[in-house]
Amino acid sequence: MSTPASSVVLTATPTDHAIARWAALAVALSLVDASLPTPLPGLKPGLANIVTLVVLMRFGMGAAVSVSLLRLVATGLVLGSLFTPGFFLSLAGGISSLAALTLAWKVLPKAYFGGVSLSLLAAFAHLAGQFALVRFWLIPTDGIFYLIPPFAAVAWLTGLVNGLVATHLLRVHFLERPPSC
């Protein structure tokens, strides 16, 4: 296979470029997250989720999934944590929150539920996914349930703040107005 008979040409569409740009922004925010000091490992604001939310509300679920998964793998590469337990923790959280977002995006009526609801659901799903992985794989004892309450409180707060920021950014930059205004 030293000289391939034919070569495959991959053409990046403008959509691909846009997704790559959003993912790059999300990676930058993930790095900010990773560099913030925290009292408990894993307790962080999840700033990259703002990007996921904005992309979801602006471009739909498919784009949000791409950006989120690209961000997870690229952040793993940059931090050197690819395929370490920390990476799988992020992946479990990311996949869970994407699943929750998919469901919420389909089910919740958009006239009543905005970015904050999506953000909160994603935050709690993230937490649930991570703790499921920790309980069944990394630390298989019920003792870790003791850590759930503070993490849930932080998930509530970061879910609210990230949801507000995402909604605000959408409204300012894409002039998306909710029906009530």
Add this chain to the structure above:
Amino acid sequence: MQAHAKFTTIAWHRLLRSGDWGMLGVSALLVGGLFSQFWSKQVADVVVVRAGGKVVAELPLRHNRLLAVRGALGETLVEVRQGRARIARDPSPKQYCVRQGWLTHPGETALCLPNQTSISIPSPHPAFDTVGY
């Protein structure tokens, strides 16, 4: 225009729709529920193992483990599992302490009298175990 609005001039509450407020309330209740579920039974966190009247071990209930203790008749097997403790095996003839099953609450004790071994979950506010008149 609004793109350069200062943090304090943004009407944050107007970014929330009615369902968002509901979602915030419900999830706050969930967080409260998690605190009461996982943080209220803090006192039952250790089991004290005694043999021949002496404390031989204090095991945290958070970590599953098995501990064999020598008594007067033979070996007593103490099992800690999922925040509970029990005597799993004991040579005492009537097996009272084994049949007592799992101890979960502070103040509970399982006593293997013939073998002179016991486990108990200490309570910061000991309940009465005997009242005489």
